[in-house]
Amino acid sequence: MIEENPMRTTSTLARTLAVALLAGAACTGGTSTGDDSVGDDDDTPVDEWDQKLAEREYDYSAALRIASLRLTGKLPSLAEVKAVADAGDLAAQKVVYESFVRNYLETPEFSVQMVGFWRDTFKMGESAMLDTAPVFAAQLTVENRSLSELFTATAGTCPTFNPATGEFTAADCDNGVTTHAGVLTNPGVQAHFFSNMAFRRVRWVQEAFACTAFPAELMETGVDLGGAQAYTAPWPFESIAGASNGGTVDFHDTSAVVCANCHATMNHLAPLFANFDDAGELQTTIQVKTPNDGAPDAKLSDWLPAGEATAWRLGVPAADLPALGRAMAADPKVAECAVARFWDWALGKGDIVDTLALVPSEVIAANVAAFQASGGTLQDAIFAVYTSDDFVKF
Numbered sequence: 443m444i445e446e447n448p449m450r451t452t453s454t455l456a457r458t459l460a461v462a463l464l465a466g467a468a469c470t471g472g473t474s475t476g477d478d479s480v481g482d483d484d485d486t487p488v489d490e491w492d493q494k495l496a497e498r499e500y501d502y503s504a505a506l507r508i509a510s511l512r513l514t515g516k517l518p519s520l521a522e523v524k525a526v527a528d529a530g531d532l533a534a535q536k537v538v539y540e541s542f543v544r545n546y547l548e549t550p551e552f553s554v555q556m557v558g559f560w561r562d563t564f565k566m567g568e569s570a571m572l573d574t575a576p577v578f579a580a581q582l583t584v585e586n587r588s589l590s591e592l593f594t595a596t597a598g599t600c601p602t603f604n605p606a607t608g609e610f611t612a613a614d615c616d617n618g619v620t621t622h623a624g625v626l627t628n629p630g631v632q633a634h635f636f637s638n639m640a641f642r643r644v645r646w647v648q649e650a651f652a653c654t655a656f657p658a659e660l661m662e663t664g665v666d667l668g669g670a671q672a673y674t675a676p677w678p679f680e681s682i683a684g685a686s687n688g689g690t691v692d693f694h695d696t697s698a699v700v701c702a703n704c705h706a707t708m709n710h711l712a713p714l715f716a717n718f719d720d721a722g723e724l725q726t727t728i729q730v731k732t733p734n735d736g737a738p739d740a741k742l743s744d745w746l747p748a749g750e751a752t753a754w755r756l757g758v759p760a761a762d763l764p765a766l767g768r769a770m771a772a773d774p775k776v777a778e779c780a781v782a783r784f785w786d787w788a789l790g791k792g793d794i795v796d797t798l799a800l801v802p803s804e805v806i807a808a809n810v811a812a813f814q815a816s817g818g819t820l821q822d823a824i825f826a827v828y829t830s831d832d833f834v835k836f
């Protein structure tokens with residue numbers, strides 16, 4: 443598959459399904475008049491939503507159908523459908539429904555679905571090397587292991603998967619890395635998102651695990667530097683390289699856009715990924731280029747001035763990829779992003795970044811808190827979403 447920009451790749455099937463489901467049963471807002479033009483109603487949208495949400499009723503039969511499709515790729519069996527329908531009152535239906543959801547999570551089909559989910563999330567897969575990262579994430583999910591292992595595991599980070607049996611076979615990545623850091627050191631990730639100055643790898647990390655496009659760090663009040671826009675990143679402006687402090691790309695440019703709004707964070711991350719070559723092998727020297735004439739190799743001074751250290755965020759230094767992994771594992775925004783991605787998947791929305799299918803923090807606050815309290819166990823998080831009121835009420 444040749445893609446000019448792999449970050450925009452999503453499975454067409456997943457997208458089509460998501461759109462179809464969004465237009466259908468899983469969407470609670472589908473009964474409006476169809477006239478959403480500005481100024482045609484006096485109600486604030488919040489009131490309208492609150493009212494619609496309050497009108498929803500439990501429907502475990504409908505929920506079972508969607509849960510089965512998402513978690514196993516198949517419709518529920520007739521016996522399952524009847525068992526829920528004939529269970530009796532809502533409390534009894536809930537018990538039966540939840541036991542079926544538990545069962546789905548134990549099937550080989552669920553493993554297959556998880557590989558698909560993480561391929562879509564990571565925007566990569568379907569070749570042996572490109573599958574290692576999504577398969578590792580799927581294995582963590584199926585085995586109810588912690589999200590933090592996705593960024594901190596030092597062994598078994600390139601497993602293989604047998605779709606016929608749903609079995610994972612642990613294997614180490616073999617790309618020259620001494621201490622692995624989950625998917626952050628994965629050869630497929632490094633190869634697939636190879637680009638000038640390693641910025642595409644950085645973008646992948648941000649969008650897959652923090653669920654927003656750059657800029658990643660925003661101050662409420664920007665600083666007017668006399669440019670096209672205000673400077674809104676919290677970092678000192680001179681903490682990244684530019685024409686005035688030794689860089690060959692001017693990240694201090696403010697004439698059309700303020701590069702530093704995004705690149706303040708990005709330039710503190712990119713050097714961590716710079717020594718992987720286009721095949722995903724770690725080398726001892728920088729392997730990425732600048733877009734300058736002749737495509738020279740990038741130098742550390744192209745991202746950061748002398749003495750400036752790499753970091754995940756301002757105040758969260760990360761000297762190497764294992765340190766970055768620990769920082770990400772400790773970031774509540776990363777935990778919230780994982781829950782939000784499960785949420786959007788369950789409710790049939792598209793990719794959270796591409797479609798701006800943002801889940802308001804307060805809607806999933808309880809799920810995120812439970813997720814963090816559990817130590818970030820991934821299958822528990824999925825069970826919680828599929829059994830939450832928002833999933834089983836229509």
Ligand code: HEC
Nearest residue numbers: 449637638641642645656657692693695699700701704733
């Ligand atoms: C809104 C955020 C944002 C702003 C503002 C921004 N960039 Fe970037 N930049 C990115 C992202 C994200 C990428 C990685 C894109 C990809 O490869 O998918 C990138 C990539 C790059 C690259 C590598 C592109 C290549 O492959 O050749 C350079 C060089 C760069 N930016 C310089 C700049 C400069 C100089 C400015 C200001 C004039 C700027 N950027 C403004 C987000 C931004």
